[in-house]
Amino acid sequence: MPVRHKNVLAGFGVVCVLGVAGISVALAAANHEVLEADKKFSAKTLEISVGDTVTFVNNDSIKHNITIKKMKFNSGLQEPGRDVEVMFDKNGKFKVRCGIHPKMKLKVVVN
Amino acid sequence: MGIVGKVAAAAAIVVCGSVFSLALAGSDDQSDAHADKAQLHKLIADYQRPASIPFPEDNPYSDAKSELGKMLFFDPRLSVSNLISCATCHNPSFAWEDAQPLGSGDKMGQLGRHTPTILNLAWSEVFFWDGRADSLEEQALGPIAAAAEMAQPLDELVDELNAIEGYKTAFEAAFPGEGISEDNIAMAIATFERTVVSNLSAFDRWVRGDGQAISASAQRGFVVFNKKARCANCHSGWNFTDDSFHDIGLASDDPGRSEVLGGDILKHAFKTPGLRNIVERAPYMHDGSLQTLSEVVDHYDNGFVERDSLSEEMQQLGLTGDEKTDLIAFLKTLSSNDDPIDLPVLPN
Numbered sequence: 001m002p003v004r005h006k007n008v009l010a011g012f013g014v015v016c017v018l019g020v021a022g023i024s025v026a027l028a029a030a031n032h033e034v035l036e037a038d039k040k041f042s043a044k045t046l047e048i049s050v051g052d053t054v055t056f057v058n059n060d061s062i063k064h065n066i067t068i069k070k071m072k073f074n075s076g077l078q079e080p081g082r083d084v085e086v087m088f089d090k091n092g093k094f095k096v097r098c099g100i101h102p103k104m105k106l107k108v109v110v111n
Numbered sequence: 112m113g114i115v116g117k118v119a120a121a122a123a124i125v126v127c128g129s130v131f132s133l134a135l136a137g138s139d140d141q142s143d144a145h146a147d148k149a150q151l152h153k154l155i156a157d158y159q160r161p162a163s164i165p166f167p168e169d170n171p172y173s174d175a176k177s178e179l180g181k182m183l184f185f186d187p188r189l190s191v192s193n194l195i196s197c198a199t200c201h202n203p204s205f206a207w208e209d210a211q212p213l214g215s216g217d218k219m220g221q222l223g224r225h226t227p228t229i230l231n232l233a234w235s236e237v238f239f240w241d242g243r244a245d246s247l248e249e250q251a252l253g254p255i256a257a258a259a260e261m262a263q264p265l266d267e268l269v270d271e272l273n274a275i276e277g278y279k280t281a282f283e284a285a286f287p288g289e290g291i292s293e294d295n296i297a298m299a300i301a302t303f304e305r306t307v308v309s310n311l312s313a314f315d316r317w318v319r320g321d322g323q324a325i326s327a328s329a330q331r332g333f334v335v336f337n338k339k340a341r342c343a344n345c346h347s348g349w350n351f352t353d354d355s356f357h358d359i360g361l362a363s364d365d366p367g368r369s370e371v372l373g374g375d376i377l378k379h380a381f382k383t384p385g386l387r388n389i390v391e392r393a394p395y396m397h398d399g400s401l402q403t404l405s406e407v408v409d410h411y412d413n414g415f416v417e418r419d420s421l422s423e424e425m426q427q428l429g430l431t432g433d434e435k436t437d438l439i440a441f442l443k444t445l446s447s448n449d450d451p452i453d454l455p456v457l458p459n
Contacts, residue, residue: 062423067372069245077376095245099372100380101355102236 031085034106035059036078041096041106048110050091056084065099074099154337158318160349164233164305170248170298172305175284180303182281182455183296188271190261192217197254197300200226203452206391207307212399216260223365225399230387233305236354240381240397243371247301252293265293272296277458309387310447317444325444332441335434340411342438344424351386351445357422360415363398369420378420390446404442408435 029051035042037059046054056066058078066075066084071094075084088094088110098104166172183189187196200214201207207228209215214222224240232238238250254260255268272278272291282291285299314333316324325333337343347353356368358379368377381397395401401410412428412435415421430438 065372065376074372074374076374097236099242099356099368100377101353102242103354105236 029053029087031055033057036064036098036104039098039101039104041104043106045107045109048088048108050110051087051089052110053085053087054108056086056096058082058084063100064104067097067099068094069097070094151334154343155318157343157347158314158349160311160315160318161234164308166233166302166305167246170301172302173285175281176286176299176302177306178303178455179281179285180299180301182278182457183300184303185455186457189255189263189268190217191263192261195261200254201229203449206230206388206449208392210393212394214260217258217262220259222259224397225394227384228388228392229304229307230309231307231350231385233308234350235352237382241368241371242356242382247304248294248297251297251300251304255296265296268296269293275458281458310449312387312445312447314441314444315447326440328437328440329444330441332434332437332439335430335438336441339434340408340428340430340438341424341426342411345383345422346386352383354382356380356382357424358418358420359396359411360417360421360425361396361398361400361410362416363400365398367397379418380420380422386442386445388446388449390443404439405435408438 030049031053032046032048033055034046035057039060039062041056048054056075056078058064058080061080063080064078066078066086067073068086070092071086071088073086078084088108091110094108094110096106096108164172170176184197184201187194187199189196195217200209202209207230209226212225214224214226216222227240232247235247236242238244238247239253244250244253252265255263256265269291272282278291282289282295282299286295289295313324314329317330336346345353345355345357356377358367358377359381361379363379365381366378368380368382369375389395390404393402393404395404395407396410401407408430411425412430415425
């Protein structure tokens, strides 16, 4: 199942900032949606940029959990139908697991 | 041990339709055992053995690494007392457990949980009963360093091994130019542990199409296992585990997985153990509180503690005496009569 991406600032994908010393270009943070179904994430790897957010959508009929050890992030119980949004503010590789069903895993590469 | 070859030989698995008709014909409870052949084909397909052992990209298999890992696994000098090896608790004579309700550690102190087997860990996602280690490499060092277990400071262990010429040679063969380090100790032990795989059992021969490999009672038990008793909801796949965490209602206040995740979620939940060679692995459960398979079946039938954290999978089953007998007959078919292991000669 493909990962659906959506820009938080749809239509404003690139924000230009004019500075005194010249012109710099800042990319707007994007939101990436990852679905959870049949005890699986909809992607095995996700490449995103620093500052992007990922929304984990529990489309399963059972409870899940989002745990990212490296970020010391734990969502608590994620009921069916509930979303969990995580902002990645540092670059690196992050292993995302369901703490209940650890075979549910996803590698997030933040560039 | 030749385990790698044995696993590779399990690649071709043939499913035979006659197996399914036998399973159905012997069932006393048609409402729960009834399933058409297509459904049972699908059920059995879920139990196919993998073709080969998975090794991680950052710690690939080599003979030298596995042999070194085996030496370390059986060497009591890895403990501070020089009396306890990994194999003291993970004893191959007891299907890599210790046949005691609870493990023992340094100075024979009793540990809080039952010693789990190391069988088929190459396929696990997380390790220890509470899943606190993310890799077998991380797990391997845990009991060595833990004060209650082998109590061995790892930096001192590196020095001790460096003083043994035979180990310097073995590490050089396994990790050329790298020397002895904590990481390399972990990688060698993990590599050996990944080669510890249960052999073909009667159940595997049945899955491959030998309709006579297991009894009619065991075949009925397979259907009960997958349907009425709901065992396969958690004990799934060829190694009979979902690698997930559940509170199965044992009367224990051990926080289990919740201590790892923090907060109140997954209180009293523990990792589903695989069921291969389960007859040889008594006593059972994370607290070693059940002595026989019959007690285990009774627990799941209606013997569990009702509490908020209880897994949704736990329900009163209402199994009949015959169904319990069949279920246990099925579980007995998971024994593989593994070959005795050759003990390593340790350098001194």
